[in-house]
Amino acid sequence: MNSSSPLLRVGKTLASPKLFFYALFWLMILLTWGTVAQKAIGLYQAQERYFSSWILWLWAIPTPGGRATLTFITMNLLCKLIFASSYHPKKVGILITHLGALCLLGGGVLTAYFMTEGALVVKEGETSWYYQDFHEHELAFVGSKDGVDEVLAFSDESLVTGAVLKHSSLPLQVEVLEMANNIEIIRRQSAATAGEKGMLKNFIFRSLAINPEETKNMAGMRFRLKGLDDEQDGQYMIFEFMEVPQTFSVDGREVRIELRKRIHPLAFGIELLDVERQLHPGTQMPRSFKSEVHVVRPDGSKLKQTISMNRPLRTDGYTLFQTHYDINEKGEETSVLAVVENVGRLFPYISSIIICIGILIHLVLHIPSLIRRG
């Protein structure tokens, strides 16, 4: 490459160890800041604001968020490897160590963009075929047929006040009039207008501040529906965990609309055979939970497995952890499993091994010179 090429100049500038040092220093500040902020705003909000963001706003000043900083560090390492490394046999250990670090950061990218996690709630004797995301919402249009839900879902990104949601398979459109991630339902004092329908006839909602404990938040949405008929078109409100779903007749078929945590369908079902809770002797404090389950395949075949607190079930790229146990007044037991799908989960192990090998090679290659100096 021509040494005066602009690409080379940019690459060499980006490869500067000084930039790496400052970026790492900023990352440490973010890490400390985010960890302290967790107490006030909760784990997920802190993670989103400090670590998963491109821009962190400090009052009106934009600063690099965790994602921007890590991307910059990855760029810096890549540029160092490509534009500013000497490919000498004696440097092979350093090169391998750099590759290991890049592998670690690459795994981080995969985790950041493709990891999903949620809860699979299943009662004893039931089979569940999906899990619900811990954080993300969806607005779902659901039609049911023969025990299967056919769903068209709009993701969190599109559920913002003012958005108009349309899809070729849906003969209607939804205009989001108000979307809030935590609401309180209030019985309305004034009479509803003719265009306000469904729950909006008797209730309205008020936005609340996000609760640091995420399970205590209840998202709500007010929207205007257009494109059906005069009787159904109008303003509606829906919210998470709504007991009676809002339904519409679309081309003669009943379609319900739900605001809920995003559903991730599984290619297998989890049938709960038995769930067991062990207590610390003489107390009501749980010591451990254990679920006996069948992993059910669509062809009906079943495989018996046990999931306990320190023994997750790994299957089909998913890891299922035992997290919670519940029993209702009727004695019916429910198991809650945390489900994690993470294509990048092996990267930390692989990259650690690569880094160790790199450092080892570097040390071995330099032993003779160290002995000579000694």
Next chain:
Amino acid sequence: MPNLRFTPFIFMAMVLLSGCGEESREYQVKQNTGLGMPEESSHQSSAGHAGHVHRPYDFSLPSQWKEKPSSGMRLLSFSDVSGELDGSLVVLGLEAADLESNINRWRGQVGLEEISKEACLKSLDEGTSALGSFKSLKLKGPDGKGILAAIYTLPNKVLFAKMMGPSSKTENEEKNFLTFCSSLKAHTH
């Protein structure tokens, strides 16, 4: 050595483009299935996740009553042994605490006419629980419908306990209902 000079910039572009997530998606998912589980319950489970509803109150439900899956505004759903009475525990903002409008709404539900604010207040009894005092009410309509209700006005919210169904059943369950109302207390971990 292969020419890798574009790699960092391709990486940067990929990372930035990966951030552009999908806006909508279509999928099919099997509803929860169980041993003799009615379709309706299966739907409740898929939409509501009773196990995830945050319940900030403890209570003791009479042994003959049955707890049902609940979600949304309902902190708790229950029925009597016959299943004919529908019971609920609902929490709302203080704006919903107006006694007159609530009582007249319930009166309308059992076919009774609206009454004045004074008459509403007179129709209430008082009970006590660990949450503080509550107002209770018994309504019996001309067409055989009945309501048992209790209202707890708390510092920043109002809690409604209610049972509705045939008035013959609500009369039988009045004592149990008041025992349940008295048992309500703030949840302790």
